[in-house]
Amino acid sequence: MAGEIPDLHAQVRTGTGKGAARQARRDGLVPGIVFGGENDPLPINLPFNALLQKLKAGRFKSTLFNLKVDGHDDVRVICRDVQRDVVKDLPTHVDLMRLRRTTKINLFIHVEFEGEEKCPGLRKGGVLTVVRPEVELVVTAGDIPEQIVADISGMEIGDTLTISQIKLPEGAKPTIDRDFVIANISAPSGLRASDDEDEEEPTTEVIEQNVDTVEESEEE
Template sequence: MAGEIPDLHALERTGTGKGAARAARRAHLVPGIVFGGDKDPLPINLPYHDLIKRLKAGRFKSTLFNLKVDGHEDVRVICRDVQRDIVKDLPTHLDFMRLRRTSKINLFIPVEFVGEEESPGLKKGGVMTVIRPEVELIVTAGDIPEKLVADISKLDIGDTVTISAIDLPAGTKPTIDRDFVICNVTAPSALAAAEDEEDEVQETEVIEQTDDTVEEEKEYAEE
């Protein structure tokens, strides 16, 4: 099922060049450009504070947005570049690319874990460790999955869930070309420590007592 695509509101920017860009920044706006999709480039301005919040939230350049600009049809875009001030590290310009529904893009998709109540390992007191709460996939812009589902109902202590165990939507594939781990179930630290102690066997050297060794011990004690 396609996930909800967040809206990104922008204003059409009148004028181009450094003068218009500086005027936008004085008005607490960040200039940008939308290109691609067999259409003319569209200069835009984005509200500074809204943009900063989205950048701090992370994954900005791998998030698909529904761009809304007054006087224009909504369009799906993905950010291809964020230019920053070299001193203040604040955004000064953004480049967005229009996408068709058939376009392939890389996006991070969250993982939902189900079956915790039935997991034999968790019933024994095991601990589930999430290695990847989200997975980067190559997806089609018109069919983005809302989430991936990892079933851990059969996991015992020492078991793992890898990406090959998760059903991926048709037409999608991971960006990593190997069967990487999503989560695992391990023994609780107290139990693991107890098992380690049992594995440690203290070796004691046993010396067979003979007449020679007894005589040597007496001579050593007299010294």
């Protein structure tokens, strides 16, 4: 994991149940629970504004935090769930799981594409279709990558980029065993239309490019 592990400050929540949770929200706090490891579950409250800021920053569920609670030892945690108000879409409860640095966990990691300016397929008017903007990886809690990098600088029109062509961080591996598609470069619409006109018996089939259709084509 790049950089220093960020702190997440909280306080012990006195009382349990819906009444205590409602009071916490009235006080500008978000109730939560810390579970896992060898210790009992710990009810906590998180400052609403600080939590909202971290949520807006992104990758909250794929970030390892150093949880600091008064009267308790610091512990590394990762978010397993954020419950939100169905109307306002604001956080109402947070579930955090204790981790050791060596713990293996499954996380969705963002895919960052680079090399667009050099990509011959794009320079010829091709279109980059991203099938998987995130990839689920098994990673070590102490080394969670912020992203994985997909280099498309050498791709031509018609080329497909699969997970085996991406260098993964040391110790990380996909949760899916087969070599699945990350992205591809298709011909520009004008060229596809021209090719259709040249055919003696033109037929048109529209297929939505998504994970399910790509996986079906791989299995055939």
